[in-house]
Amino acid sequence: MKNIKVLRITSCYLQDGDIPYGIGELSNLQELNLCFNYFSRLDFNFSQLTRLKSLDVSCCNNLLELPELPSSLAIFTAYQCRSLTLVKDFSTKCKHLCQVSLEDEVGWSDRLLQSMLKGTRVENGCMHLQLRDLKISKGFTPLLRRGGSCRLELPENWCNDFTGFLMCFVTSYTFDMIRCDISMKQESGMDFEDDWVWEESDGGRHTLVWYVSFGSLRHTTWWYQTHVVSLKIESHLCIPSLGRYNHGFGVRLVEKKSRSGQTETSTDSSSHYTPKIKIQHDSTSELKVSLDPYRFEW
Known part of the structure; x- marks a missing residue:
């Protein structure tokens, strides 16, 4: 499955430990959709997903935190994730973000908007x-x-x-x-x-x-x-x-x-x-x- 670009595992009642760790090895993955599941965290590593553009974890009500996300991410959707309180380095690392949807009860919004306005789309x-x-x-x-x-x-x-x-x-x-x-x-x-x-x-x-x-x-x-x-x-x-x-x-x-110092270009x-x-x-x-x-x- 090394060449897979789109993976959708939605409404499957997945809990902690049910998501294969090998997802983190899909180096060509561009879209990952895990909506409507029951896990509280993702146990695989995003570091090898350098082509990932879209991540959707909407309606995962038990989700508490996400690991550090790849800088290639353009779309992040976590609407109705009311337990989510932590996304590591989210507002500073993801410089290609152009579309975000989330349940912001923890005060991310202002910092996130300022980061997006400094990104590659401005x-x-x-x-x-x-x-x-x-x-x-x-x-x-x-x-x-x-x-x-x-x-x-x-x-x-x-x-x-x-x-x-x-x-x-x-x-x-x-x-x-x-x-x-x-x-x-x-x-x-x-x-x-x-x-x-x-x-x-x-x-x-x-x-x-x-x-x-x-x-x-x-x-x-x-x-x-x-x-x-x-x-x-x-x-x-x-x-x-x-x-x-x-x-x-x-x-x-x-x-x-x-724009000095911002030389990073958008991925394919x-x-x-x-x-x-x-x-x-x-x-x-x-x-x-x-x-x-x-x-x-x-």
């Missing part, structure tokens, strides 16, 4: 972070606005001093990874019609964070417009029947930082494990894109 790629946590949304600057839209004034020379848009969406409704459409419209001023701040008391509990690099937008017609932009998120959650007060949405620019096939952007509409006044996570399987 210049020309996109990133996606899904959490059951409010730490990022509560500390987001500028503050989230109630509903699914907000406005952002673009400073002079914004396209050279910053690397992209960081968007945060919080809702009180449960969701899996979903496709969301983002509309970016050119505005003539900063006249806010509904300048209401989202607050924790509004009941939000689930947080989605997207990063869209300017490098992925430079080929669009809209790119050459400047000054003020309004952004609106559209999904099956943002509908009138749910009410505007259940959602918060915000956007900020990510400042460009020195890494572009296949990247959240996708699809241009739905492109004009001088509006850009509409769909943000699609790579894949999410239960």
Whole structure:
């Protein structure tokens, strides 16, 4: 089995000691899915899995800790792993992470987001972070606005001093990874019609964070417009029947930082494990894109 690239062992009631140690010797493995099992830890070594891009341990409710993960990892999914408290060197070693979904009750989220923004995707790629946590949304600057839209004034020379848009969406409704459409419209001023701040008391509990690099937008017609932009998120959650007060949405620019010392390059096939952007509409006044996570399987 040395050449195997994808291994899925899901809903098999696996407990501690049931997972073969030999999985750690599958040096060509790229995807490993162990969802819906009962083990509390993984007893094999990840050190030889240097090509591993995707690890999914969602709904393993007894999982307490994970060993040090390979730096090649691009997608890490541990949603509804409510006992998980430790992933060794997770936020500092995995520099290729572009999609993460987890149950963050132990305060990883802010540190993880900062690490992802220093990774290999920040210049020309996109990133996606899904959490059951409010730490990022509560500390987001500028503050989230109630509903699914907000406005952002673009400073002079914004396209050279910053690397992209960081968007945060919080809702009180449960969701899996979903496709969301983002509309970016050119505005003539900063006249806010509904300048209401989202607050924790509004009941939000689930947080989605997207990063869209300017490098992925430079080929669009809209790119050459400047000054003020309004952004609106559209999904099956943002509908009138749910009410505007259940959602918060915000956007900020990510400042460009020195890349000195970061010479590590992405391993093979890494572009296949990247959240996708699809241009739905492109004009001088509006850009509409769909943000699609790579894949999410239960």
